Amino acid sequence: PPTKLPKVGTTIFTEMSQLAAEHGAINLSQGFPDFDGPLALLDRVTYYLENGLNQYAPMAGVMALRNAIALKVEKLYGCTINPETEVTVTSGATEALFAAIGAVVCPGDEVIVFDPAYDSYEPAIELNGGTAVHLPLRAPDFAIDWSQVKQAINDKTRMIILNSPHNPTGSVLSSSDLDQLQALVNDSDILLLSDEVYEHICFNGPHQSLLRRPALAERAFVVSSFGKTYHTTGWKVGYCVAPVALTTEFRKLHQYLTFCTVHPIQLALADFINDYPEHYLELPGFYQQKRDLFCQLMKPGRFRFTPANGTYFQLMDYSDIQPEMDDLTFARWLTTEVGVAAIPVSVFYQSPPEQRLVRFCFAKSDDTLREAAEKLCRI
Ligand code: PMP
Numbered sequence: 506p507p508t509k510l511p512k513v514g515t516t517i518f519t520e521m522s523q524l525a526a527e528h529g530a531i532n533l534s535q536g537f538p539d540f541d542g543p544l545a546l547l548d549r550v551t552y553y554l555e556n557g558l559n560q561y562a563p564m565a566g567v568m569a570l571r572n573a574i575a576l577k578v579e580k581l582y583g584c585t586i587n588p589e590t591e592v593t594v595t596s597g598a599t600e601a602l603f604a605a606i607g608a609v610v611c612p613g614d615e616v617i618v619f620d621p622a623y624d625s626y627e628p629a630i631e632l633n634g635g636t637a638v639h640l641p642l643r644a645p646d647f648a649i650d651w652s653q654v655k656q657a658i659n660d661k662t663r664m665i666i667l668n669s670p671h672n673p674t675g676s677v678l679s680s681s682d683l684d685q686l687q688a689l690v691n692d693s694d695i696l697l698l699s700d701e702v703y704e705h706i707c708f709n710g711p712h713q714s715l716l717r718r719p720a721l722a723e724r725a726f727v728v729s730s731f732g733k734t735y736h737t738t739g740w741k742v743g744y745c746v747a748p749v750a751l752t753t754e755f756r757k758l759h760q761y762l763t764f765c766t767v768h769p770i771q772l773a774l775a776d777f778i779n780d781y782p783e784h785y786l787e788l789p790g791f792y793q794q795k796r797d798l799f800c801q802l803m804k805p806g807r808f809r810f811t812p813a814n815g816t817y818f819q820l821m822d823y824s825d826i827q828p829e830m831d832d833l834t835f836a837r838w839l840t841t842e843v844g845v846a847a848i849p850v851s852v853f854y855q856s857p858p859e860q861r862l863v864r865f866c867f868a869k870s871d872d873t874l875r876e877a878a879e880k881l882c883r884i
């Protein structure tokens with residue numbers, strides 16, 4: 506049969522994690538912690554698993570969890586939302602992104618994405634008959650060039666996809682970015698999809714959620730993931746906050762993509778968030794220590810870098826080490842010959858620029874980071 510996604514193969518995350526496993530390399534490629542979520546959270550899951558909460562959850566999510574999300578959004582971003590009608594719990598942020606795009610993108614629509622872009626956006630746009638319009642983030646700080654966005658907007662522009670803190674670069678949106686975005690979309694029908702899965706891993710100043718701005722929130726799907734916040738990426742539980750009209754359309758897809766999300770884990774998350782509301786407030790400090798340690802350990806080496814402003818990823822420039830090697834070759838070489846796996850950055854671009862960058866995940870134990878840095882500093 507003809508393929509609907511001719512450009513799609515196996516994701517770079519699968520490829521590099523497999524290569525790392527085959528060669529016994531330290532895996533700093535695919536983004537996931539090598540430590541577990543909080544014990545109190547794991548205990549709550551066990552409790553619900555053992556007490557008969559193993560059937561379908563409500564379609565839009567367990568109410569206690571939606572209440573906890575609404576409370577957090579109000580406390581952190583000053584945004585009052587109705588948990589009944591404006592919050593949907595999903596099977597990971599991946600499902601939420603797919604459902605948001607599918608709910609509103611029609612054949613012929615254009616969707617603006619910023620490169621390097623997380624890999625799941627474009628296939629969802631294409632499957633719905635839309636076209637991704639790729640705009641490069643501006644080196645060296647990977648900021649959005651708003652004048653370029655203004656030029657790219659036309660009658661077909663249906664949506665702009667934002668991602669802050671940004672994977673893979675670690676850049677973050679500033680309050681002035683939100684001003685510029687607001688000025689551009691005011692008086693238009695453009696919708697926003699804001700991928701904020703790293704909202705609690707923001708190092709310099711507070712996270713600039715779109716939910717802070719009523720004029721942006723009124724046209725936005727804001728997506729997050731409990732996998733990143735509670736060190737449980739394998740659970741695949743996320744959520745989408747959007748105004749009633751958008752949530753209504755969003756749920757039409759959600760109910761037929763998955764219908765509902767894993768029940769006992771939603772109940773456990775609700776309990777944990779209520780019992781330990783300060784947990785996510787400690788996350789920036791927790792990951793900043795890891796970022797600082799990794800950067801400190803890498804200083805004697807030949808990689809060049811500027812510490813990430815958010816996420817648990819650190820970009821490193823290897824121009825002084827293997828200037829002739831493209832980044833995919835370098836990442837494979839690093840995995841098989843040096844024993845540390847990384848993600849090449851060019852795979853997240855439509856037209857990769859001339860740069861020599863790989864991404865390392867520092868959501869690892871201090872010992873793992875020490876061992877990896879020791880190998881990386883030897884080359
Ligand atoms: N968006 C970004 C930017 C991510 O890094 C990830 C994590 N891989 C996701 C979405 C997907 O999150 P989840 O694992 O909850 O589906």
Ligand code: GLN
Nearest residue numbers: 516518519534535536672
């Ligand atoms: N978001 C994770 C990363 O950026 C990978 C998720 C996946 O494997 N699809 O590394």
